[in-house]
Amino acid sequence: MRINLSKRKIKDPFVAKVEELSGQNLLACYQCGKCSAGCPAVSNMDILPNQIIRYAQLGFKDELLQSKSIWICASCFTCNARCPKGINIAEVIEAIREILLRKREDHIKVNKLSDAEKGDVPPIAIISSLRKFTS
Ligand code: SF4
């Protein structure tokens, strides 16, 4: 993946938002890699947990929001337990997911469905979609 580092990215409000939502100090990470070394899902990730923290520090918003790793993470908290700096990596990943979900880009537009279509869509899909409007 080609990385475009710029001062503008580092100052992007995205960095502060990730810190606010996760309650973590991203700059505390010194890239030891222990989080990635213990992650059971790492073989399916396109950005490793330690890289997620690095990208978040540097404001690589698009790369993180498009990453499949944020959905692969199972929130098992192994990384949190292993981090020598006490950073809760799982919360950082959750914060990135939350930023994406708050954009409310749903595949299902419940208010545009006809009554017949609402009858066909699995109830859990409608509930999940509505939940995003209540956060
Ligand atoms: S274990 Fe902690 S300090 Fe080490 S790379 Fe991961 S987040 Fe950074």
Ligand code: SF4
């Ligand atoms: S919480 Fe997510 S990133 Fe951390 S070890 Fe578990 S699967 Fe990996």
